[in-house]
Amino acid sequence: MNSSPYPQKPLLLTGATGFIGRYLYQEAKAAGWPICAALRQNHALDIQKQIVVGNLTPQTNWSQAIKGIDYVIHLAARVHVMKDKASNPLKEFREINVYGTLNLARQAAQHGVKRFIYLSSIKVNGEKTTPGRPFTADDTSAPQDPYGISKAEAEIQLRQLAAETGLEVVIIRPPLVYGPGVKANFLSMMRWLDKGFPLPLGAIHNRRSLVALPNLVDLIITCLTHPAAANQTFLVSDNEDLSTTDLLRRMSNALGKPAWLLPIPVQWLEFTASLLGKKAVAQRLCSSLQLDIHKTQTLLNWTPPISVDEALQYTARHFRQV
Structure with a gap:
């Protein structure tokens, strides 16, 4: 009899070669999760199962990567940079962070994926707080830059898809993440x-507020199967x-x-x-x-x-x- 507390179907992880993804992969693997990493190209990392899907776009075909999957952790994104040289940054962010994400989530729902965990950003809430008024998960979104706007729009689209299809969506908004390899x-x-x-x-x-890499990853893994996490938005920090x-x-x-x-x-x-x-x-x-x-x-x-x-x-x- 299998005594593992985790399902035998593997979880799909995007962004497995990034700062957060590498640590998450190792921690989830150590916890007993079978993992399939969706990559842009073949990678030499010690990954037990990897499928090359190419770039994250609104046209990416995820069928091979999603087959037999119950859980998706979506970390891959066009990330915030200080000096963005794109002629239309918001368009570029939307192409990947909104439409690319929605394409993955829609295909996940069509293939019977149970839960979709989306790593968003505290930039959805805004850029700064006033004394005595910290951001909460239920605040009205107030993003100030193209990256934050794209993350906020992706959240809206994911919630709508969840309502239409029954896909459980969990959204996590971290502040600055630090840890080994920062x-x-x-x-x-x-x-x-x-x-x-x-x-x-x-x-x-x-x-x-900051969040250490081990703390963020612990929360992500917690949200995979916790029944109360379904269709919720969470903020995360070190709580100091x-x-x-x-x-x-x-x-x-x-x-x-x-x-x-x-x-x-x-x-x-x-x-x-x-x-x-x-x-x-x-x-x-x-x-x-x-x-x-x-x-x-x-x-x-x-x-x-x-x-x-x-x-x-x-x-x-x-x-x-x-």
Whole structure:
């Protein structure tokens, strides 16, 4: 008799070669899930079953990848970039994140897939919060950039498809995700701290929610079979909001290096950043973005499995190894 708590039909994972996908693949595999990874091209990763479907487009044929599948985790997307060189970014984001996603979900419903987990973004809610008013999963969407708009539109289309077909849709909106292999600004900050550069970020008293990669992946796996997750939208975080200054100090501690943080007033930082054409960067460093994950915790009886400091130590160890 099979004693595994998981179904024998494999789950389909898109974006398996990305930052989140690689970790998710390993954790789901370790938990006993049989996994089929849908890839753009053949990949040398240690993936037990992979099917090449090509690019994520509104015309992609998913029939071979979806055959015999009960669960889909959809991570693949056109991701947010700071300096998008596309002539019409919103059109490009919609082509992949909205129409490409809907094409996959529609074919999944036609093939009898039970549940579709969609990794969205907190950018659907907006770019920043005011003191005492964190974002919630049930807020009215207020995306401010093409990426956020495309994610919000995809959510709307998925909910409509769920209502029409019975496909169970679960939407998860993470904030900034960090962990082993993190890139972009988070990696840059780690490099600056590791080299002992003085940073003018010692007097920022904002509050920002982040989510460690292991915590996000744990929630995604929880949502695969939890009965209360069906057709719900969840926010996720480490459940400890940090100021930029506090994050840098704790990151330095994880790296085993002193933090040289100069207490420059926020107004000066924002003024200087505007002169240098870096207003958006200053906004992310200085503004608040808090998430209320009470719904996630209550409905799913879920708690982030690791703390911020544990996650930073884990991230720092990987940083040291590469």
